[in-house]
Amino acid sequence: xxxxxILAISCILVNNILLAQFLGNCPFLGTSKRMETxxxxxxxxxxxxxxxxxxxxxxxxxxxxxxxxEYLRTIAFILVIAxxxxxxxxxxxxxxxxxxxxxxxxxxxxxxxCAVMGVCIINVDKDYSFMTALVSSFSYAVGFGLALILFAGxxxxxxxxxxPKPLEDTSIALVTAGVLSLTFFAFKGMV
Amino acid sequence: MTGAIFVMLGIGAVCGIILSAASKIFYVYEDPRIAKxxxxxxxxxxxxCGYAGCSAxxxxxxxxxxxxxxxxxxGPDTAAxxxxxxxxxxxxxxxxxxxxxxxxxxRAEDKFYYLGAMQCNxxxxxxxxxxxxxxxxxxxxxxIKVCAFDAIDMGPEGYPVIDEKRCVGCGACERVCPKNxxxxxSLSDRLLHVNSEDDALAPCRQTCPAEIDIPxxxxxxxxxxxxxxxxxxxxxxPLLLSCGRVCPHPCEDDCxxxxxxxxVSINQLxxxxxxxxxxxxxxxxxxxxxxxxxxxxxxGGGPAGLSCxxxxxxxxxxxxxxxxxxxxxxxxxxxxxxxxxxKKTLEWxxxxxxxxxxxxxxxxxxxxxxxxxxxxxxxxxxxxLGVGAWSDYSLGVDGETLEGCFTxxxxxxxxxxxxxxxxxxxxxxxxxxxxxxxxxxxLARLGAEEVTLLYRRTRAEMPAxxxxxxxxxxxxxxxxxxAAPVRVVGDDEGRITHLEYLKMELGEPDASGRRRPVPIExxxxxxxxxxxxxxxxxxxxxxxxxxxxxxxDLSITRWNTIDNQPETLQSSIPYIFTAGDxxxxxxxxxxxxxxxxxxARSIHRYLTGKPVEPPKKSLFKKRIPESVFDSVExxxxxxxxxxxxxxxxxxxDSFVEVDHVITEEEALYEADRCLNxxxxxxxxDAAA
Numbered sequence: 062x063x064x065x066x067i068l069a070i071s072c073i074l075v076n077n078i079l080l081a082q083f084l085g086n087c088p089f090l091g092t093s094k095r096m097e098t099x100x101x102x103x104x105x106x107x108x109x110x111x112x113x114x115x116x117x118x119x120x121x122x123x124x125x126x127x128x129x130x131e132y133l134r135t136i137a138f139i140l141v142i143a144x145x146x147x148x149x150x151x152x153x154x155x156x157x158x159x160x161x162x163x164x165x166x167x168x169x170x171x172x173x174x175c176a177v178m179g180v181c182i183i184n185v186d187k188d189y190s191f192m193t194a195l196v197s198s199f200s201y202a203v204g205f206g207l208a209l210i211l212f213a214g215x216x217x218x219x220x221x222x223x224x225p226k227p228l229e230d231t232s233i234a235l236v237t238a239g240v241l242s243l244t245f246f247a248f249k250g251m252v
Numbered sequence: 253m254t255g256a257i258f259v260m261l262g263i264g265a266v267c268g269i270i271l272s273a274a275s276k277i278f279y280v281y282e283d284p285r286i287a288k289x290x291x292x293x294x295x296x297x298x299x300x301c302g303y304a305g306c307s308a309x310x311x312x313x314x315x316x317x318x319x320x321x322x323x324x325x326x327g328p329d330t331a332a333x334x335x336x337x338x339x340x341x342x343x344x345x346x347x348x349x350x351x352x353x354x355x356x357x358x359r360a361e362d363k364f365y366y367l368g369a370m371q372c373n374x375x376x377x378x379x380x381x382x383x384x385x386x387x388x389x390x391x392x393x394x395x396i397k398v399c400a401f402d403a404i405d406m407g408p409e410g411y412p413v414i415d416e417k418r419c420v421g422c423g424a425c426e427r428v429c430p431k432n433x434x435x436x437x438s439l440s441d442r443l444l445h446v447n448s449e450d451d452a453l454a455p456c457r458q459t460c461p462a463e464i465d466i467p468x469x470x471x472x473x474x475x476x477x478x479x480x481x482x483x484x485x486x487x488x489x490p491l492l493l494s495c496g497r498v499c500p501h502p503c504e505d506d507c508x509x510x511x512x513x514x515x516v517s518i519n520q521l522x523x524x525x526x527x528x529x530x531x532x533x534x535x536x537x538x539x540x541x542x543x544x545x546x547x548x549x550x551x552g553g554g555p556a557g558l559s560c561x562x563x564x565x566x567x568x569x570x571x572x573x574x575x576x577x578x579x580x581x582x583x584x585x586x587x588x589x590x591x592x593x594x595k596k597t598l599e600w601x602x603x604x605x606x607x608x609x610x611x612x613x614x615x616x617x618x619x620x621x622x623x624x625x626x627x628x629x630x631x632x633x634x635x636x637l638g639v640g641a642w643s644d645y646s647l648g649v650d651g652e653t654l655e656g657c658f659t660x661x662x663x664x665x666x667x668x669x670x671x672x673x674x675x676x677x678x679x680x681x682x683x684x685x686x687x688x689x690x691x692x693x694x695l696a697r698l699g700a701e702e703v704t705l706l707y708r709r710t711r712a713e714m715p716a717x718x719x720x721x722x723x724x725x726x727x728x729x730x731x732x733x734x735a736a737p738v739r740v741v742g743d744d745e746g747r748i749t750h751l752e753y754l755k756m757e758l759g760e761p762d763a764s765g766r767r768r769p770v771p772i773e774x775x776x777x778x779x780x781x782x783x784x785x786x787x788x789x790x791x792x793x794x795x796x797x798x799x800x801x802x803x804x805d806l807s808i809t810r811w812n813t814i815d816n817q818p819e820t821l822q823s824s825i826p827y828i829f830t831a832g833d834x835x836x837x838x839x840x841x842x843x844x845x846x847x848x849x850x851x852a853r854s855i856h857r858y859l860t861g862k863p864v865e866p867p868k869k870s871l872f873k874k875r876i877p878e879s880v881f882d883s884v885e886x887x888x889x890x891x892x893x894x895x896x897x898x899x900x901x902x903x904x905d906s907f908v909e910v911d912h913v914i915t916e917e918e919a920l921y922e923a924d925r926c927l928n929x930x931x932x933x934x935x936x937d938a939a940a
Contacts, residue, residue, distance in 0.1 A: 120263070124259065124263070128255050128256075128259055129255075130255065130256050130259055133256055133259065133260065136260070137259075137260065137263055140260075140263055140264060140267060141263065141267065144267035144268075144270065144271055147271055148270060148271060148274050151271075151274045151275060151278040152274065152278055154280050155277075155278035155279070155280055156278070
């Protein structure tokens with residue numbers, strides 16, 4: 062149990078997928094302008110990442126390894142993740158309309174999110190067991206949500222302050238993301 | 253290798269099978285009309301409708317959130333098709349086109365030499381676009397690049413020119429422009445715009461009661477686009493021929509050239525293009541919005557009523573004018589004499605307004621020949637009241653009703669109506685306003701030997717136009733100032749023989765800021781006369797109010813004018829709107845025209861279910877403080893063009909028009925004197 066906890070801390074804070082590994086930057090900048098969208102995006106990522114992490118783990122270990130085709134994992138994962146997102150969207154629309162209405166527009170956006178892809182590849186690269194892969198996928202997704210929501214809060218405040226004209230909007234967002242990333246480096250060495 | 257291909261095919265096939273099975277299992281019923289409507293939409297996904305793409309727009313139509321005319325790209329056919337899917341009438345969707353608020357002109361020096369990307373947005377972000385005017389175009393053409401319909405081009409003067417035939421009103425250019433120069437508006441929006449604090453307004457444009465875009469039409473005259481100038485004026489003033497002749501042009505008092513030099517002769521330029529259209533032998537096409545099916549009754553065919561009817565018609569409403577006199581025109585037909593505004597000219601102008609599809613019924617007086625009940629029976633959606641101020645004030649002295657005594661408007665009206673009134677040999681006119689001047693000049697033309705104008709203050713306080721006072725002087729009118737009539741003396745047969753008046757002197761200033769005349773004791777003087785016209789002011793005749801109990805709630809001010817909200821012109825009864833002399837008391841023609849348009853705006857809002865309220869930040873009778881200058885640098889004085897006039901000795905035999913139109917050469921010279929205020933732009937050429 063203890064090692065899962067350490068893994069979770071490591072995935073959420075120390076190796077934060079956004080601020081330490083720099084994956085998933087497009088939704089990080091794109092959906093962080095408003096707190097509402099940031100929360101919606103975080104939820105969608107948690108949902109999809111857990112599903113994708115498990116399915117790709119299964120595909121890798123039971124299909125690709127069996128036929129010695131590990132070098133195909135990237136293209137296979139793309140295919141699987143894209144289909145998965147489509148499937149989940151259809152499933153939610155029919156079965157849980159409330160959740161679909163909440164996540165609706167964010168689900169297709171994650172189809173090619175590199176954070177999702179990255180976590181799946183980390184899972185197989187580090188030879189995680191099925192349970193470990195589940196914990197790591199969930200924790201990475203929570204870390205993504207944490208960073209995104211923190212960042213959205215900061216950006217909402219930036220909107221109210223005076224920013225030099227040439228630095229407005231995306232420029233100041235990138236500068237802020239850099240500073241935020243530096244603060245997360247303080248967690249280095251914790252685990 | 254083969255294994256890899258098979259595995260990938262296998263994964264792909266499994267994914268495909270699962271997805272296709274899922275689409276069957278998890279099928280959610282979707283309204284088939286959505287797909288049908290989407291097939292009719294343009295498919296450009298431009299977002300001009302305000303929805304995220306065409307499919308979102310189709311969903312909005314099916315859900316009833318958007319009308320069949322939701323697509324801004326496709327034409328009326330699409331709206332009809334979409335309407336047929338939904339089983340509803342397409343109605344009238346007015347098309348919107350991009351409109352360039354900045355028309356270039358001279359360019360200011362740039363403050364910042366920018367070397368980066370040559371883009372409006374980049375230059376603007378780097379402070380390069382900072383200039384005096386908040387609106388002006390930067391001229392790098394971001395709007396041209398973004399237009400998907402190839403409807404914008406860079407014009408020869410360095411600002412974008414819009415091809416209205418190609419523009420679909422998607423709004424892409426409006427969104428990309430960092431300087432707020434481009435605006436996607438419908439014709440109605442343009443006609444309804446009221447001067448606001450955020451507009452770049454030249455001083456003349458702020459002063460003009462009709463809010464005409466003066467610098468724009470002067471610029472159009474200078475470039476030889478007389479038709480464009482006429483259209484610019486018609487967006488604010490339908491009576492340009494009449495105004496070009498009789499307007500006392502308050503705009504010229506505020507002209508910036510006037511600070512260092514003589515002001516630009518704005519009104520003569522207006523008259524020049526107006527006459528140019530009339531003499532060209534054809535009428536320029538006046539565009540208007542599609543019919544809305546609403547109907548409005550306009551009571552009173554004077555300048556306010558004609559203006560209101562004109563703009564309501566251009567907004568697509570059906571209008572009927574009811575006029576008490578035999579002909580339309582109101583005070584400008586019956587109060588302004590032939591030598592200032594020939595009836596033929598006026599008729600040509602009114603005909604042009606009626607040609608838009610406005611009905612007119614004449615010789616019917618509100619409250620007598622028809623009343624509120626008959627209007628309700630006809631089913632009008634709103635009523636405009638512009639009945640004017642036609643009741644003369646009387647002197648209130650003894651002997652006023654003797655034979656030979658007239659009142660000003662009564663005299664001018666009867667004369668204009670063709671009645672043969674013999675002028676006296678030594679007529680006296682009392683009053684100092686334009687009506688009094690019109691009376692004396694008319695009498696001079698009727699063969700009176702000596703015409704006297706009696707006014708209780710001095711010439712400096714006369715409210716009449718200065719040019720009119722001077723012209724009357726040239727025509728031999730005798731002025732007697734500081735004289736107040738006290739008694740009219742008659743003979744045994746009841747005919748007037750003398751007028752007795754008291755001499756006055758000026759005392760302390762009164763509420764109007766003019767020095768109050770005080771009588772001098774024992775200075776009674778007799779003046780021999782055989783005809784007396786009293787022209788000391790008029791007020792509206794509101795006796796129609798008694799004709800219907802429903803008008804009981806119409807509130808009347810203590811000056812006998814119809815009470816209204818000064819900015820929206822809505823009366824105390826919500827569906828009655830009022831403007832012109834009947835709402836303000838006797839005032840300028842151009843004020844009545846301007847208020848007629850504002851009333852049309854309020855009526856349009858009332859008919860389309862929007863709250864009847866003044867626009868936010870409206871510049872109602874205020875000035876933009878930073879636009880008021882004490883001095884203007886670099887103005888080289890150039891004399892103002894002279895008004896061509898009929899020689900005095902030819903004037904008095906007839907009622908031929910006295911003031912003539914300037915020549916084309918003079919008009920171009922005068923247009924070149926305009927300083928193009930508020931049309932100065934950032935220097936694109938220096939930055940390029």
